[in-house]
Amino acid sequence: MLYRLQDSDIERFIEEDVPYGDLTTSLLGIGGKQGTITFTSRHHTVLSCTEEAARVLERCGATVLSILPSGTEVESGTTFLAASGSAASLHAGWKVALNLLEYASGIATRTAKVVQAARSSNPGISVVTTRKSFPGTKKVAIKSIMAGGALPHRLGLSETILVFRQHTAFLGGLDRFLDGLTRLKASAPENRVIVEADTAEEALKIAAAGADVVQVDKMPADELAILAGEIHREFPGVKLSAAGGINAENAAAYSATGVDILVLSSVYFGKPADIQATVRA
Known part of the structure; x- marks a missing residue:
């Protein structure tokens, strides 16, 4: 219900x-x-x-x-x-x-x-949507994506930990942030920590540091497949999410890469x- x-x-x-x-x-x-x-x-x-x-x-x-x-x-x-x-x-x-x-x-x-396309190539994948719904429509938008079989990626800033480059810029860069990742996780033990990577190299570094989820943005599917294999092989407890430009036309291809989560905004528009x-x- x-x-x-x-x-x-x-x-x-x-x-x-x-x-x-x-x-x-x-x-x-x-x-x-x-x-x-x-x-x-x-x-x-x-x-x-x-x-x-x-x-x-x-x-x-x-x-x-x-x-x-x-x-x-x-x-x-x-x-x-x-x-x-x-x-x-x-x-x-x-x-x-x-x-x-x-x-x-x-x-x-x-x-x-999108959900049907994604699960045609990876039945266990999770499809989630961002907080980019048009202002004032979030309640309707979230109910609607759930009616379509997806879940919200994050409802807002108050209940999730998602670290972008825009955050690490204030901490002296990604490497300095990763040095303190263990302390961050200890300060919020009930929350998963998600960290976005700009490159495959960064993604592997973030996984090695102990992030719960590594999120990559707009990475081509062929590169993503290689990265997914490496992360799941070397860091089996870390989830990999793919974001940026995912829609019904390419969801099956991105899902087939082996990522755990697809993050999208396209369904709102x-x-x-x-x-x-x-x-x-």
């Missing part, structure tokens, strides 16, 4: 679109008439935030009749959410629910494609899912 967004999030979504009521529905005098709304996929889709879309409709005064949960894969023509209510309630919730469903399900669908909303009196 995926997590649910808070009531305050639902209220915020609605308030953004209907801050002072629905002028069109009010002037047409149709607000009290009864009707239904349905949401139907136009292509193969992995659903996300159906629960939140349903809560939007309910908060606007409609009654949910049927719903499929986030994470469900549906084919074109599948009606996965339906509600009934007054025209005022349906029109207030229509676009808010639709926008949420399309953007969230777009992320979930792209994520599922792309076309929304194509979902048809139909309102009937």
Whole structure:
């Protein structure tokens, strides 16, 4: 069961679109008439935030009749959410629910494609996503990547230790930092320490120093395969993660290198899912 967004999030979504009521529905005098709304996929889709879309409709005064949960894969023509209510309630919730469903399900669908491609060549690989989601959308984005079968790489700066060159620059360089790595690990024994390397040479040096995970960025797959073999052979307790430019087209190739983790941001960006909303009196 995926997590649910808070009531305050639902209220915020609605308030953004209907801050002072629905002028069109009010002037047409149709607000009290009864009707239904349905949401139907136009292509193969992995659903996300159906629960939140349903809560939007309910908060606007409609009654949910049927719903499929986030994470469900549906084919074109599948009606996965339906509600009934007054025209005022349906029109207030229509676009808010639709926008949420399309953007969230777009992320979930792209994520599922990457996960499927990656695990076609390495069934045990972990696919995780960065914190590069568009500001203000993290709750929706994280729920959606989880609906697609991935996990978050890190939710923010507060709970993970990931050391970049931008950090070691303040410590006198990578070598000076690695000299103190044992002390860093001892100061946070419940956390894994991840250190990013710019080259294969740095990656091996970091692994030898005792990092829990070595992360490499934008390394070509053929070089990565050699590095993965060396690290797993010489430092079997160290995990290797690959980041930078990974998407559905190259995920299988990167997964086949033998890395343990794929880190990506690409699933956050792309076309929304194509979902048809139909309102009937």
